[in-house]
Amino acid sequence: MNQETPIYMNCAEAPGALKKPRRHGQARALKCAVLLSLVLMIAFFSFGRASAQKKDSCVECHSQMEAELLKPVELMKNDTHNSRGLSCVDCHRGDASQDDPMAAMDPKKGFIGKPDPENIPAFCGSCHSNADQMKKFAPALRVDQEREYGTSVHGKRLQAGDRKVATCISCHGNHGIRAVNDSLSPVYSLNVAETCSRCHASADYMKGYAIASDQYDKYKSSVHAKALYERQDLSAPTCNDCHGNHGAAPPGVASVANVCGQCHARQSTLFASSPHKTAFDAMQIGECLECHSNHDILPPSDEMLGTAEKSVCTSCHTEKEDNGFVTAGEMRARIGELITAINATNDILNQAERSGMEVSRPKFELNEARDALTHARVLIHSFSLDEVDRVIKPGLEIARKGHRAGEDSLSEWSYRRKGLAASLFFILFLAALVYLKLRQIESSQRKGGE
Ligand code: HEC
Ligand code: HEC
Ligand code: HEC
Ligand code: HEC
Ligand code: HEC
Ligand code: HEC
Ligand code: HEC
Ligand code: HEC
Ligand code: HEC
Structure with missing residues (x-):
């Protein structure tokens, strides 16, 4: 702008200069003509570029809307997809070159309005399960989320018609999706437990299911949560470190030691060659959980050992000759x-x-x-x-x-x-x-x- 202003000022003076020729009148007129053509050239090229950029009627029209119809446009400004040049039409399909809403949001052109919960994994998976497509944008990103999700309790129940379980958008959001390592992402380590707790800590929401709604409260009292929140020790586990990002299932008796052993390798190895290994397997009880529990793991102490009141051993070993x-x-x-x-x-x-x-x-x-x-x-x-x-x-x-x-x-x-x-x-x-x-x-x- 600062550079353009003097150009126009020069040109506005030019006609006057021609009327009343001075010594350098001709040179001035020439200079003005050069500048004028320069301005025209710049205008021409920037217009050319604008028309070469894809038209996005979705954003154009929805920017004029209100409430629910406007919100996606606002939220998309902070979306990781947006930062890669992906827009409304890449998820919802349709035809973004059309100004007419009927033509733009034409189901015949593949337009998907608000997808049903059952269809969301496939909706997101249309890109995220497509290795070729993802390679172009983010070669390091995994492409197994939809498949893994299908094996989880969430995924299986969704397929069976349960619409209360988590789908992709319950954990990531729909508009304004952030990279997972962005501290504002709902699945960033320090936010995951809150994201899961929206459902799992609500007795009301979980009513009708056979599981408790105390995992979040218990977890928050654990050594792990203390390490994560109080000491910002990001190596301490939150929900998804034990349950997986997408294959959320209870780890199950057979794999608990593997879950804990990811980080506590020495205890896990020692346990595996201890007399308890076969005994606990036979009893079908979770290896570490029997003494430490899963969610409310407390700081261990020497009192847990021995034969006195607080010992964890005496819940099974009671006889003096044992x-x-x-x-x-x-x-x-x-x-x-x-x-x-x-x-x-x-x-x-x-x-x-x-x-x-x-x-x-x-x-x-x-x-x-x-x-x-x-x-x-x-x-x-x-x-x-x-x-x-x-x-x-x-x-x-x-x-x-x-x-x-x-x-x-x-x-x-x-x-x-x-x-x-x-x-x-x-x-x-x-x-x-x-x-x-x-x-x-x-x-x-x-x-x-x-
Ligand atoms: C000229 C205006 C206009 C254009 C262009 C337009 N929309 Fe819409 N859109 C609307 C209006 C109005 C509604 C609400 C009425 C309706 O549902 O048909 C709407 C609704 C929607 C909905 C919600 C549908 C539902 O089932 O709840 C989605 C999603 C959507 N638009 C996406 C898009 C996409 C993607 C594009 C570009 C391919 C687009 N829109 C282009 C005006 C427009
Ligand atoms: C990453 C994929 C994705 C992108 C990009 C995207 N949407 Fe959506 N949109 C969704 C999903 C998923 C839903 C369904 C949300 C739900 O069920 O709650 C949705 C729902 C909507 C709705 C219904 C109202 C609502 O908020 O639930 C409108 C309107 C809409 N989108 C418009 C847009 C517009 C306009 C853009 C571009 C500025 C856009 N969307 C970009 C995935 C996307
Ligand atoms: C129960 C919550 C939950 C659901 C449901 C869920 N995600 Fe995730 N997602 C996560 C968590 C947690 C992470 C990992 C965060 C981290 O690495 O710290 C993640 C990571 C991701 C990533 C980053 C790459 C990766 O795999 O680590 C993508 C992409 C992704 N999810 C897409 C999806 C899609 C697509 C769906 C639906 C098929 C989905 N997510 C369903 C919680 C969820
Ligand atoms: C049009 C293809 C496409 C669709 C549809 C799509 N995504 Fe993505 N998504 C991408 C691409 C490409 C990236 C990589 C962007 C980047 O590197 O920041 C990405 C990135 C992500 C990330 C961040 C991963 C990271 O780097 O941490 C998440 C989370 C995510 N998508 C979730 C979703 C969810 C949930 C849906 C469905 C509502 C969805 N995506 C639909 C293409 C898509
Ligand atoms: C939108 C709500 C919602 C969100 C968010 C959610 N879940 Fe769930 N989850 C459910 C429902 C509903 C069930 C089904 C309960 C059942 O299994 O009977 C379930 C089941 C589970 C199960 C299987 C429990 C069992 O023994 O059957 C695990 C494990 C689980 N969720 C972990 C998580 C984790 C970890 C997160 C966060 C990363 C999370 N969930 C986020 C609603 C949610
Ligand atoms: C240190 C690992 C660990 C962390 C962290 C963790 N869990 Fe678990 N969780 C387990 C194990 C192990 C089981 C299986 C218990 C069993 O098989 O008896 C389990 C079971 C569950 C179940 C099944 C129902 C139940 O209570 O047994 C749900 C739901 C669940 N966890 C949700 C969560 C949520 C939500 C969070 C985060 C607030 C979380 N978990 C954090 C290890 C963990
Ligand atoms: C993702 C890594 C990770 C996983 C998985 C994990 N832990 Fe931990 N655990 C930690 C970290 C980090 C600490 C904090 C160590 C400290 O206090 O400095 C910790 C602390 C502990 C402590 C207290 C140690 C002390 O000296 O105070 C116990 C007991 C414990 N974990 C048991 C378990 C059990 C049982 C499981 C499986 C159900 C498990 N952990 C799963 C990383 C993990
Ligand atoms: C039979 C009971 C029992 C089982 C099973 C058990 N622990 Fe322990 N654990 C203890 C006791 C008792 C202590 C306290 C020792 C002390 O402080 O004197 C302890 C202490 C710990 C500590 C902190 C002290 C340290 O540095 O070792 C961690 C971490 C731990 N256990 C992890 C695990 C993991 C992981 C598993 C599963 C592979 C497991 N434990 C299985 C009884 C058990
Ligand atoms: C969940 C029940 C349970 C708990 C808790 C438990 N044990 Fe055991 N333990 C067993 C079983 C079952 C066996 C194998 C049968 C047997 O020899 O008594 C066993 C075997 C043993 C053995 C080998 C006995 C032999 O004859 O060689 C030792 C030593 C032992 N436990 C020590 C401990 C200690 C120390 C603790 C507390 C830190 C503990 N146990 C906690 C169930 C348990």
Whole structure:
């Protein structure tokens, strides 16, 4: 604009210049003609480009509408499809070159108005299941959403005519669909649970189904939700990490360990070779769930182990002669022993440090005993006392060594303190002698003066 204005000003002056010729009148007229043709050329090319761009009568007309008919146009401004040049006609079909609504929204031209819920997976799948088409836009995007969805409880029930289950648009929206890693997308990690909860946490909506509506509340109280929401730890799972993005089904007894094992590989491996593996399989109970549950997983503690009230073992191992009962008690005792040893060593080393003794090395080494404790809490998933002992024993050894180092430091300190007291006494004694001697000299001098 700023550049165009002076051009027109020049040209407006030009006729006047011609009427009253000046010295450079001709040159001026030539300059003006050049500028004028330049302006015409620019206008011609930009018009040419505009007419080459596809006409979009859908947007043109719907922009003039109100409410429900206008909203899609507004929402599409933030749509990932729009950012790739896809528009109304790419989803709804019809003919966007027609201004006449009957011709534009002609079902004979494939126009689909508002698709029925049953048809939505195929509606979205017309592109998203088409590998050739998707390759052109986003080669890295998966093309299995519709197929996976078909295997889910949602998909199967939809096919059977249940219109209350989630379809593609329940989770992604219809207009204004965002890329899944956009923090405003309803399926972004921090938003997924809220999206699922719109149905699953509503007792009213889920009335008539055989399942509870407490998954969201329970999940929100779990260690996982705390890690995700309070520490923004995106590696902690939300609904779709355990249920899949599109194949939403309860993981099922056989695959629970795989679900948890995706992230907790060590516990999962240990469990698989433990005596519980075959026992739990035979009882058809979910591996990790039996002790940790699925949605309200709480921070584990040593109290879960053993034979006391809060133990998870005693729900099955009740008899005193039962090997499981005995082992549970022993494991708890071993862990307790290591904790006591670590605490005692820590205390004595702190005391030595406060007294000014150099104990940084044994303090550092005590970390190895702490690591052993952490390791032991993982190894309990082998449900074998030998395995746990394998790390507890060296841990105890380190803790005890540290304790001896602390004791040595403290006795050295007390030895040094005694030495200090003796030398202090000696210095005071000398000072007193000097003082007395001075007094003696002083008084003999005074006597001499008299
Ligand atoms: C000249 C205006 C005009 C044009 C052009 C137009 N529409 Fe519409 N559209 C309307 C009006 C008015 C309605 C509501 C009346 C109706 O349902 O027929 C509507 C309704 C719709 C609906 C909702 C139908 C339903 O079943 O609820 C969809 C979807 C739609 N238009 C998409 C499109 C698409 C896609 C295009 C371009 C191919 C398009 N429109 C072109 C005016 C227009
Ligand atoms: C990504 C595919 C997609 C695109 C692009 C798209 N729509 Fe839709 N549209 C849908 C779906 C799916 C529905 C059905 C929504 C439902 O059932 O609630 C729908 C419904 C509608 C409706 C019915 C009223 C409503 O909101 O439910 C209108 C009107 C409409 N679309 C117009 C448009 C217009 C105009 C554009 C372009 C600005 C557009 N749509 C772009 C998928 C799309
Ligand atoms: C129950 C909710 C839900 C339903 C139903 C659903 N999606 Fe998704 N969708 C998700 C989640 C969750 C993600 C993954 C988010 C992430 O990766 O963090 C996702 C991811 C996607 C992606 C990105 C690529 C990918 O596969 O990760 C596309 C494309 C997609 N969905 C399309 C669809 C289509 C098409 C349908 C219908 C056939 C559908 N979705 C049904 C929840 C859903
Ligand atoms: C005309 C073809 C077409 C239709 C129909 C279509 N999509 Fe898409 N969709 C695409 C393309 C192409 C992309 C990739 C755009 C990009 O890379 O941002 C995409 C991207 C997406 C994404 C974002 C994936 C990501 O990168 O995170 C989601 C979610 C999605 N579509 C869901 C839907 C849903 C739900 C429907 C049905 C209501 C639908 N799409 C209908 C072509 C289509
Ligand atoms: C539009 C509502 C709606 C949304 C949104 C929704 N669901 Fe569902 N879901 C249902 C309904 C209804 C059922 C059928 C209940 C049944 O199985 O009896 C169901 C079933 C399920 C089941 C199978 C339960 C069973 O044991 O039969 C799982 C798992 C599930 N949904 C997970 C999810 C997850 C995870 C999300 C979010 C990513 C989600 N759902 C989003 C409505 C919804
Ligand atoms: C840490 C993994 C995990 C997370 C996170 C998770 N689930 Fe589950 N969910 C499971 C497992 C495992 C089962 C199967 C329990 C069984 O087989 O007894 C299950 C079962 C379900 C069921 C079937 C009914 C029931 O209560 O048993 C629904 C519905 C469900 N989950 C929805 C959700 C929703 C919604 C979220 C998010 C708010 C969610 N889940 C988060 C692991 C998880
Ligand atoms: C997507 C990865 C992922 C999945 C799947 C997963 N978890 Fe976790 N889990 C985590 C993360 C991350 C933490 C937080 C670790 C922390 O506190 O630093 C965690 C924490 C835990 C804790 C507490 C650990 C502690 O030291 O406080 C337990 C117990 C747990 N998960 C059990 C399970 C069970 C049982 C399942 C299956 C039903 C499961 N997890 C599925 C990632 C996962
Ligand atoms: C028979 C009961 C039982 C089963 C089955 C079980 N756990 Fe544990 N789990 C415990 C106990 C008890 C603790 C607490 C140990 C402690 O703190 O002393 C624990 C602690 C944990 C911890 C935190 C401590 C750590 O770092 O190991 C995680 C994570 C964990 N379990 C995951 C799992 C997973 C994943 C599975 C399934 C493969 C599983 N558990 C199966 C009883 C069980
Ligand atoms: C859901 C029930 C259940 C829970 C909970 C459970 N166990 Fe077991 N456990 C079994 C069954 C069943 C067996 C195999 C039969 C048997 O030997 O008693 C078994 C076997 C064992 C064995 C091997 C016994 C042998 O004779 O070799 C040990 C050790 C054991 N459990 C320890 C534990 C500990 C420790 C806990 C708590 C952290 C625990 N169990 C929790 C059911 C359970």
